[in-house]
Amino acid sequence: MERKSNHRIKPSGVIVFVLTLALTLLFLLPVFFAFISAFKTNGEILKNPVALPEAWGFQNFRDLFEKSDFLTATIHSVILTVVSEILIILVVPMSAYALARRENKFTGLVYTFFLAGMMIPFQLYMFPLFKELKMFHLFGTLGGTIFVYVAGAVPFGTLLYHSFLKGIPLEIEEAAHIDGCTPFQTFWKVTFPLLGPCTASMLVLNGLSIWNDFLLPYLSMPINRAKTITVEVYSFVGQFTARWDIVFAGTVISIVPALIIFILLQKYFVKGITAGASKG
Amino acid sequence: MKLKKIRIDKVALAFIAPAFLLYTIFIVLPTVSSIYYSFTSWDGLSPNIKFIGLANYKEIFTSVRFRNALRNTLVLTVFISVFENAIALALALLVDSVKWGEKIFRSTFYIPVLLSGIVSGFIWKIIYNYNFGILNTLLENIGREGWKQDWIGNPKLALIMVGIVLVWKGAGYYMVIYLASLQSVSTDIIEASVVDGAGPFQRFKSITLPLISSAFTINFTLSLINGLKVFDQISVMTDGGPGFSTETIVYLLYKSGFNEGRQGYGTAIGIVLLFLIIILNMVQQKFLKRKETQL
Numbered sequence: 001m002e003r004k005s006n007h008r009i010k011p012s013g014v015i016v017f018v019l020t021l022a023l024t025l026l027f028l029l030p031v032f033f034a035f036i037s038a039f040k041t042n043g044e045i046l047k048n049p050v051a052l053p054e055a056w057g058f059q060n061f062r063d064l065f066e067k068s069d070f071l072t073a074t075i076h077s078v079i080l081t082v083v084s085e086i087l088i089i090l091v092v093p094m095s096a097y098a099l100a101r102r103e104n105k106f107t108g109l110v111y112t113f114f115l116a117g118m119m120i121p122f123q124l125y126m127f128p129l130f131k132e133l134k135m136f137h138l139f140g141t142l143g144g145t146i147f148v149y150v151a152g153a154v155p156f157g158t159l160l161y162h163s164f165l166k167g168i169p170l171e172i173e174e175a176a177h178i179d180g181c182t183p184f185q186t187f188w189k190v191t192f193p194l195l196g197p198c199t200a201s202m203l204v205l206n207g208l209s210i211w212n213d214f215l216l217p218y219l220s221m222p223i224n225r226a227k228t229i230t231v232e233v234y235s236f237v238g239q240f241t242a243r244w245d246i247v248f249a250g251t252v253i254s255i256v257p258a259l260i261i262f263i264l265l266q267k268y269f270v271k272g273i274t275a276g277a278s279k280g
Numbered sequence: 281m282k283l284k285k286i287r288i289d290k291v292a293l294a295f296i297a298p299a300f301l302l303y304t305i306f307i308v309l310p311t312v313s314s315i316y317y318s319f320t321s322w323d324g325l326s327p328n329i330k331f332i333g334l335a336n337y338k339e340i341f342t343s344v345r346f347r348n349a350l351r352n353t354l355v356l357t358v359f360i361s362v363f364e365n366a367i368a369l370a371l372a373l374l375v376d377s378v379k380w381g382e383k384i385f386r387s388t389f390y391i392p393v394l395l396s397g398i399v400s401g402f403i404w405k406i407i408y409n410y411n412f413g414i415l416n417t418l419l420e421n422i423g424r425e426g427w428k429q430d431w432i433g434n435p436k437l438a439l440i441m442v443g444i445v446l447v448w449k450g451a452g453y454y455m456v457i458y459l460a461s462l463q464s465v466s467t468d469i470i471e472a473s474v475v476d477g478a479g480p481f482q483r484f485k486s487i488t489l490p491l492i493s494s495a496f497t498i499n500f501t502l503s504l505i506n507g508l509k510v511f512d513q514i515s516v517m518t519d520g521g522p523g524f525s526t527e528t529i530v531y532l533l534y535k536s537g538f539n540e541g542r543q544g545y546g547t548a549i550g551i552v553l554l555f556l557i558i559i560l561n562m563v564q565q566k567f568l569k570r571k572e573t574q575l
Binding site: 017019020021023027028029030033037046048049050091094097098102107113117121122123125127129147152154155158187211212213244254259263266270273274277278 | 289291292293295297299300302303305308309310311313314322371374375378379380381385387388389391392394396397398400402403404406407411412413417448452453456457495498499502505512515516530533534537538543546547550551553557558561
C-alpha cells in the first residue's frame with residue numbers, strides 16, 4: 001500500500017474517486033431497489049419504483065410466511081447448506097491430504113480424475129443422475145440432494161486444499177508421528193487446524209453456491225412441498241404476479257444471510273477465488 | 281520395508297475413499313452413463329430404453345432449433361465474456377488506483393456476485409418491466425418516451441438484456457482476480473520504472489499489461505465456460521422466449537428432457553456442450569503455456 005502514500009490530493013485522484021463512487025452506486029442500484037421494494041406496498045412499487053417506502057413495515061414478510069410455506073423452504077435451505085458443508089469438510093480435506101502427501105502414480109491419477117470434474121456441466125448428467133437417485137430411493141429426499149452437493153464439491157475442494165497443503169511444512173506432522181499419533185490423528189489434530197484459512201474459503205464459496213442453487217433442488221427435492229428459498233422465489237414469480245411486494249420480501253431473505261457472511265468473512269471469498277483461478 | 285509400504289498405501293486409500301466413492305457414484309457414473317443414454321430414445325420414465333445409434337446426434341446437427349440455440353449461446357457467451365472482462369478490468373484498475381475506500385469499493389462491486397441467479401433475474405425482470413420498470417420510468421423522466429421498450433418482450437433485444445444482467449452479476453468476480461494480479465506487481469518495479477523515466481502509459485503497457493495477461497486468459501476462459509452454462513436467469517426472466525429468441529443450448533437441453541420427455545436427446549446435447557467446454561479448456565492451456573515460455 002506504500003505506493004498510495006501521496007500527501008497532496010491531486011485532481012486526478014479526485015476524478016478516480018468520483019468515478020469509482022458513481023460506478024459503485026450504479027452497481028448497487030438493483031440491490032437497493034430490491035431492498036426498498038420489500039418494505040413497500042404493491043401499490044407503491046407500481047406507482048414509483050425508485051421512491052422510498054412511505055412507512056417501513058414488515059407486512060410483506062408476514063404475508064410471505066402466512067401465504068406460502070416459506071418457513072419450510074427456509075428450513076430446507078439451512079439444512080442443505082449446513083449438512084452439506086459439514087460432510088464436505090469431513091470428506092474433502094482428508095482426501096486432498098492423502099493426495100498431496102503421498103505423491104505417486106496412483107494419487108496423481110486420482111488427482112487428475114477429481115479435477116476433471118470441474119469441466120462437467122451439471123446439465124449433462126442430471127437426467128441419468130435423477131434415474132440413479134430413484135434407484136437408490138434417494139430421489140425427492142434431502143439426503144440425496146446433500147450427497148450430490150458433497151460429490152460436486154470434490155473437484156474444486158481438492159484443487160484448493162491440494163495447493164494449500166504444499167505450503168504446510170512436513171516437520172510438524174513427522175513430530176506428531178514420532179509421538180505416536182496415527183495418520184488419522186495426525187491429520188485431524190495437527191494438519192487440519194493449520195488449514196483453517198483454506199477451510200474458511202471452502203466453506204464460504206461452497207455455502208454460497210449451495211444456498212443459491214436452483215436447478216438441483218428444483219428437480220430433486222420432495223414434490224408438493226416448498227423446496228428451498230431460491231426455488232420458492234422462482235415459483236412466486238409465476239404464482240404471485242400481482243404481489244411483487246411478497247416476492248421482494250423473499251428475495252431479501254435470500255440475500256441477507258449471504259450478505260452478512262460476506263461482510264464478516266470477505267477475505268476468505270477473495271482468497272478462495274484467487275487461489276482457484278491461479279491454480280485452475 | 282515392503283510390508284510398511286503396503287500399509288501406508290492402505291492409509292492413503294482410506295483417506296481418499298469417501299470422496300472417491302461419492303464423486304464416482306454421483307458425478308462420474310451419471311456422466312459416463314449419459315454417453316450411453318445419448319444413443320437412445322429414452323423418455324426419462326419408461327423402463328424400456330431403445331438404442332437408436334447416432335440418430336440424436338444427427339438430429340442435433342440438422343435441426344433448425346438446435347442451430348438457433350447454438351447461435352443464441354454463442355452471442356450470449358461472447359457478449360458476456362467481452363463486457364464482463366472489460367468492465368472487471370476497468371473496475372480493478374479503478375479500485376487499485378483509488379486513494380480512499382479501496383476495500384469498501386472492492387466489496388460493493390462484489391455484492392451482485394452474492395445473489396442467486398434466480399434472485400438477480402427476478403430483480404432485473406421487474407426493472408425491465410414495460411409499465412412499471414425503473415428503466416422505462418427513467419426514460420420517461422428524462423423526456424425520452426420514444427426510447428421506451430418492452431425490453432425482454434422484444435425478441436430482438438431479449439437476449440442482450442439477459443446478457444446485461446449476467447455481466448452486472450459476474451463482473452465483480454473477475455474484478456477480484458484482476459485486482460489480485462495487479463497487486464502482485466511489486467512497488468520496487470514501479471519505482472524503478474519511474475526512476476527510469478517511464479510515463480503512466482508506458483508503465484501500463486510494459487509492466488501492468490504483461491502481468492495481468494495470464495489473469496486475462498483465465499478470466500476469459502472462465503467467463504466463456506460460465507456463459508455456456510447460463511440457465512437460472514433465462515428460466516426466471518424469459519423461459520427461452522419470446523419465441524425461441526433466448527433459448528440457449530442448456531435451455532434446449534432442459535426443455536427437451538423435462539418438458540418434451542426426450543431425455544436421450546437432451547443428454548446428447550449435453551455431450552456436445554461438454555465437448556465445447558473441453559475445447560475451450562484446451563485452448564486456454566495452450567495460451568497459458570505459450571505465455572510461460574515467453575516469460
